[in-house]
Amino acid sequence: MDYSAAPSANRDAAGAKTVSRRQVLAGAGAVLAASAAVGPALAQAARVRLRLLETTDLHVNVLPYDYYRDKPDDTVGLAKTAALIKAARAEVKNAILFDNGDLIQGSPMGDYMAYRKGMKAGDVHPMVAAMNGLDYACGTVGNHEFNYGLSFLGFSLAGATFPVVCANLNKADASPLLKPTLVIDKEVEDETGAKQRLRIGVIGFVPPQIMQWDQAHLVGKVQTTDIVDAARRYVPELRKQCDLLVALCHSGIEGGERKGGEENAALHLSSVPGIDVIFTGHQHKVFPGGKDFAGIPGVDVEKGTLNGVPAVMAGFWGSHLGIVDLDLDKTTTGWRVAGFRTEARPIYERKDRQIVARVEAEAAVAASVKAEHDATLAYVRQPVGEVKNPINSFFALVADDPSVQVVSQAQLWYIGQIAATMPALKGLPILSAAAPFKCGGRGGPDYYTDVKAGPIAIKDVADIYLYPNTVRAVKVTGEQVREWLERSAGMFRQIDPKATGEQALIDESFPTYNFDVIDGVTYQIDVTQPSRYDNAGKVVAPDAHRIVDLRFGGQPIDPAQQFIVATNNYRAGGGGNFPGADGKTVVIDAPDTNRDVIVRYIVEQKSIDPVADRNWRFAPIAGPVQVTFLTSPRAGKALPKGLNATAAGDRPDGFAKYRLDLSS
Template sequence: MPIHRLSRRELLLATAAGALVAFVPAVAAAAEPTVRLRLMATTDLHVNVYPYDYYRDKADDTVGLAKTAALIAAARDEARNAILFDNGDLIQGSPLGDYIAYEKGLDGGNKHPIVAAMNGLGYLCGTLGNHEFNYGLDFLGKALSGAEFPAVCANVLKPDGTPLIEPTRVFDAKVIDADGNEHVLRIGVIGFVPPQIVQWDKDNLEGKATTIDIVDAAGKYLPALRQQSDVVVALCHSGIAGGERAGGEENAALFLSRVPGIDAIFTGHQHLVFPGKDFAGIDGADIDKGTLNGVPTVMPGFWGSHLGVIDLDLVKQGEGWKVSGFKVEARPIYERTPDKKIVSRVDAVPAVLASVKADHEATLDYVRRPVGETSAAISSYWALVADDPSVQIVSQAQLWYGAAQAKAAGLPDLPILSAAAPFKCGGRSGPDYYTFVPKGPIAIKNVADIYLYPNTIRIVKITGEQLREWLERSAGIFNRIDPTKIDEQPLIDTSFPSYNYDVVDGVTYRIDVTQDKRYDNDGKVIAEDAHRIVDLAYRGKPVEPTQEFLVVTNNYRAGGGGHFPGADGSTVVFQGPDSNRDVIVRYIVETKTINPSADGNWSIARLPDNVNLTFPNSPNATLDTVPAGVKVEKVGDAGDGFAKYRLTVA
């Protein structure tokens, strides 16, 4: 395994002098040298450099590497020995990323803006995230080629079985001990990505790359890495999930922590924060200390919202070093006051802003281009409680495109449906994370606000039984409601991601939330006798179990994303060359003036009037956008900046 020797510049960055933070009991009396090593990491930056929301076209103090950079500088000033990593999902996820991928390109030596910004911050190493593959391997290679730091990933392989990129790396880092003496630590780094990328990005990876289980990859490479390293760091672009390991998990960090030889884990992918309440109740996860099965672990949010910090106390033992203590924290760039205001904790670093200024300004021009008109406002404020225009416009475009493509491809003459989900519905991303497009001109930024991801079109062929189960899986977003209770009952399971709440247009149905969930959040049947989907019909007639349909969806869902019945990759009958977002743009250009009003094809089944259903929503939600068929009223504060609403089903 090659040993990478740090350059003088890297050594200076890794050993920036400053006040030493006391995070464990003093061990100065120990006979052996002691070193306090600070490990820092960002994760899930998704091309958020400026503190700016391109979808709303306004400044946003909750995001941006330019602000995280201030935390990085402060953390370095506090510690003698500090090293910085990144945990993946860099090059996709904001309109700035789309502008580079679809408009500017990376030919001619152009550096990707997120890479240009990171180059100035002294990263030692990074890993790949699942969204690194969204634009193809060629684009990924060009983006990585501009980085002044390497990336590692142990569980993505070329067709011949060799690693796509280096699986591990060992760095020599000069450190200063408690007595001021110099030592060289061997820092071993290994990286991982969810193995599901071969499904989610099948078009880009089929015949070009395969994946293996995260834990299996760790078992393969860690023994040798441990022998060559004093400290081993795992960059795990995978989240934290409990239960028993079955293999192939998307969120495998907890299982990875059981593999011997790892001193610290940086995790991500879920856009959550660890240590913290997001992971309460998971056996093996200490949400106060920040450990997984005793291994120091941090998940530092997303979009630059936090900096992950793991401080290790190391004691020299013979020829090696042993961890004798640690402290873990996720440091935020902002805080939310009790009156729901955002208060920035740091200022953006001017040098980081300057590194991407030209691309930022070009992106603003890109997203402001008008493509048509909308005859009504489009919002996602009510998308989880009623049929909604932000989902309706996606389905209108998908049905328009799907009908033409199905005919041209000679697909069976079957009913064509559309499956689409609301992407921006608050949740973990906060009370401002909703789509709102006013009546009038509609621009590319508005389309990107409606459809966030660069998914591509798929058409699957499924049966009526699979369709019903697809909808049952979706209906897991609702809590079970007791129709006999008059006390307040929360309707929405806020742990359920809204992007897994598929609405299927082209059929009509109701959702009986008095029934138990049939599926859990991982797509496993947990109540075989529960059936929430009622009155499922196509053109007024009940859907038969053996009846066949074509469903227009995206590559993520069709390839197994979210674990939906009827969508595991085997039912795909058409793979479109176009992205779902481009299809929406073309539909608007073709139609000129769109009418996104929802048609009310689904609803929550009627409940007694005295049932008190509540749900969190944006405090900015406008009542004049409430769809027909439901009645809502604001009734108080839902916490974390959200307002609480009461729902009455008409």
């Protein structure tokens, strides 16, 4: 430190320096003042570099294996992510690992555990067993944790060696179902090699929509609150107890004005004072980087921030490891974040249409679930019947499709039997709404249903119908049927009939599971019209009508006529915000899963041939339009009859491009 500004000193006869008391006091004051001015800088010698790691949306993908195709898959699996975790820890002095939810459902191994093996006190779920060996510090719950009921969830979480928190989920009596927050007291090493202690506060959140999506399991037992409201309740007190506050937010990133109750509330959450880092998930996307969130005010895709708060979304099924590196400086008032870096590190890359693994699976993680893996393989390989022709979803977004047709046929068969026993429903026509699930998109060019002709096994049915939804039926009017289809038609971009350049048909931001096809009626979709609904289900173009020539029994549909629509609990309970499906119109709440109903349908029929009946098509466009869409490179041999589509080359990301002739 430079003391040149201090008062000059007198010297005695021997040349020794002497100072008066006044000079001593003045000099001391100057030194103290200088020290106060640079005090925080002095304290910066105690700098801690802390690495926070995230997994999210693992969905019981422990091994790099695709149970639907019954073959290894280098794009998924916690065993692969574990290699990234190991490497990421080795790169730094201090690291701590979190999980952001959706653990126990999402692959056939999850269904095997829930429906065949079951869980009881003392059991350890294979997903949890794999995580226990990786030293997780804390986790939260995702919306799919509730698909199998609270009892199954309780047994699953009981086996975890790490705590799980959630601040916006309460019991019916308003007491927390899980601990809302947690403070982790962690010893860390600063840059000088000295030991320091950090108090890391953790808070978790789940989409409040679980009360709609799994109401059969949850109504009367638990209740949810808005994510931001819960944060405002708990964060101020948690902030007093910790040096650093991390939010595990199983919720995605969306812009727009906050209205409360948002499913994807991470951006709004970032405005709550006191949160230092946000781990996001639920949307199965990657952040930072990419185009998914570009242009949203408050979102910095390059830096990886939400309103300036570091944030990460680590893909899905173990595809990425989320990393937030923090520089923490110890000041006279406590620790402060002096700098940060965010990253979503992948387990694979794609080169020349090929998947190239970046890491090998960790043997210890794979060994922890070997017994359950073998049992799952035996479970999914069991044949249940025969299919006469291939069932695939290569063209499910542009033409009536057998993978959707078989679901509708099974739902109609099942609901028809139940409705026949209910006098209140006697005489009402039954329709069926079903959507394709595996249609490429963020899942990549291999993410399609592809069941070969011949024996059909449980794994094939699970490939057709991914989710453990239960069957429900709603009673709606003809007008609501029309609006239901208008909502579904948001799948497509608006096509300019006068444009001569190439126009992409599919809106990739629209979830394919919201593209409901309704069987039992016929209709056309006019894609030259703007979408009547936005992706959230709000009417944005009230004068637009994409659904034309809607008919029932060959006649224009009567807006006042009543119909029964077979669907699933997600849709009937309000999932996707479809007109006529808000949880209040349910007339049949069945106990069986849609997947089990398909299996039982095939078992009874013994042999099926779900040929698409072409009950919907695009309205013809007069003009020189060049409409294109993407599909699997394997799609060429499965081109449906009557679909005027031609191959237009392959893209570097592995998808095949097709041109679609909509002139007739």
